[in-house]
Amino acid sequence: MSSLLHITNGDNLTNRLGSMDLKGDIITWREMLCEGRTLTNVGSETFWKTRFEFLNKNYKVSKSWFIEKTLKEYRSLCNHKQQDQIVLWFEYDLFCQINMLAVISWLKSHRKYAHITLVCSGKEDETDKLYGLNELSNEKLMQLYENRIELSQDDIEYADYVWQLYCSDNPIRLENLTDFNNFQFNYLSGAIKAHLKRFPTIRNGLNEVENHLLQLSVDKKPKTKKELLNTVLKDQGLYGFGDSQYERIISTLKPLYTSFNPVRLSKKGKEILEGQTSYYACIQDNDAYLGGALKYNYLYNTESDRILKL
Known part of the structure; x- marks a missing residue:
């Protein structure tokens, strides 16, 4: 029987799958790419x-944390050379999808003959809600696993291509992709x-995430920074960010x-939110990258x- 390797999007899911009696080894992809x-050359x-x-x-x-948590797990992936069936567990959001592209790009180079399948959660019922894997019951997870998506060589090549574009210094090339379907x-x-939409807007120099944070601050009138964090975590659309990412944006x-x-905006904060003035010159950071750009x-x-390119 062929051997099996699961690559998950995080520790919580790894722990759950570990308790669910699934065949095969489990490795966690611990990154937020x-x-x-x-860079294109993953690993x-x-x-x-x-x-x-x-x-x-x-x-x-810290270096020790990075080695212990990320590199050790990556080396474990490198050492799993025998598994010719690889199952990827990722979700619908930006955080997960970018990690997924990177993993597929790595597999394309390093596991050429592996049979790769994908378990991906998102729209799971009649509502508009998109679900993360950890929001699903064990039964539903097993159902997704049984019906997992087989990735053809074309799918793998395409994921690698999108990863190359994500890592390029020009996001306009990503904008011109139309063949997702x-x-x-x-x-x-x-x-x-x-x-x-994470690039700064012409309107006020802030991107969609930053504008959304300011808007929630006005609309929801949170009483504390923690309440603001909880509000934005629940209402962030397709980003899938964690609290440390929003902490950094708030700072x-x-x-x-x-x-x-x-939580109260200053007069300037309100003017920027309303598009009366731009925050571009104040927030501009010449060392801030999104992918390769x-x-x-x-x-x-x-x-x-x-x-638009400046």
């Missing part, structure tokens, strides 16, 4: 060096659109608030839904 600079020395520098600088991730990635189109917007207890070298036009 939707943030910071990425190379320069790739991990670039990732560590970003995580260390922006999230105070020809491949087995139901949520990739939405994730890529969400990614492009860059801090000058636009007079208080976080209760410098975040502040491009602007997003919300009216035409197009990216």
Whole structure:
């Protein structure tokens, strides 16, 4: 019987699958490649060096933590050379979809003959809600597993191609992708659109995520920063970010608030939110990357839904 390897999107799911009596070994992909600079050659020395520098600088991730949590797991993946059936467990959101592309790109280079299948959660019932894997019951997870999607060589080539574009220095090439429907990635189109909206808008220099945070601050009137965090985590659309990511975004917007207890925008914060003035010059960071592109070298036009190079 052929051997089986599961690659999951996080520790919570790994623990659950471990208790569910699934055949095969389980490895966790511990990265958040939707943030910071990425290079196309997943797993190379320069790739991990670039990732560590970003995580260390922006999230105070120590070298020992990075080695223990990310690199050890990656080395374990490298050592699983015999498994010729690989099951990927990822979700509909940007966070997961970008990690998924990177893993498939790595598999394309390093596991050429593996049979790859995908378990991907999202639309699971008649409602508009999109579900993460951990929101589903064990029965539903097993159902998705039984009906997992087989990835053809074309699907694998396409995922690798989108990853190359994500890592390129020009996001406009991603914007011109129109053939998502020809491949087995139901949520990739939405994730890529969400990614492009992370470039600063022409209107006020803030991107969709930053504007959404300010808008929630006004609309929901949270009493504390923690309440603001909980509100945005529940209402973030296709991003799939965690609290540490939003903590970091809030800290860059801090000058636009007079208080976080209760949460109140300053006069300037309100003017920027209303598009009366731009925050671009204040928030611009010449070292901020989204994939392979410098975040502040491009602007997003919300009216035409197009990216412009500065």
